[in-house]
Amino acid sequence: MEVGYSVPMTEPDLGWALGTLLRAYRESLPPTMGEFPHGVRGYQTLCEVVSRQQPSQLALANRLGIDPTVMTYLIDDLVAADLVERRPNPADRRQRQIIATAGGREAIATLCGQVTAAEAVVLAALDEKERLDFRRLLLKAACGHADNSTDGCEAGHPDA
Known part of the structure; x- marks a missing residue:
């Protein structure tokens, strides 16, 4: 007895296409x-910092799915390159905002066009x-699986 359904293998699957x-x-x-x-990872981190301020370095790591220890080194290198700075969070002085x-804003403006x-x-x-439909639908699907935050997934957001 067959349970569920099977997909005819006439077309490559989603995993192949995404990969x-x-x-x-x-x-x-x-x-x-x-x-x-840090290449693409550093670029994506700086994009997040510029477009949506996270309350802490930990929140930034969670949003991007980067191990907090790795995020520390990444932020250290962005600070050394004078692209970001750490400041006390006015809402919680135990935290540092990035x-x-x-x-950093100038670098992102330049790189965004190239990306x-x-x-x-x-x-x-x-x-x-x-392309616009694909990006919209891909972001909608991704926002449906964002495990730490749905920031940027709200209707009307330029990245959603």
Whole structure:
């Protein structure tokens, strides 16, 4: 007796498609990142700092799914590069907030354009409307599985 249903294997599965796109994305971004501290991970961390202020370094680590110990070293390197600084959290002085410096905001502005161009190459098989729909649906699915925070998932947010 068969339980459930089976998917006919006439098309590659979701895992294959996501893996293929992720590999293409990873391959297209490192040249864009140049000497940026921690490459893509450092870029994504700085993007998060610039776009949505987290209350602490731990909250930032949780939001990005980065081990807190690794996040400490990553933030140390972003501080050394004068891209971010640590400040006492006015709501809880035991915590340190991570704040983008002017140099950090400038670096993100430059890199965002380069990352957008790299993403266009990865999604070149889609027309502009399809790219927007794909990003919207992918972010909606991701927000449905965000285990630590749904910040950025609310309707109308530019990243949602």
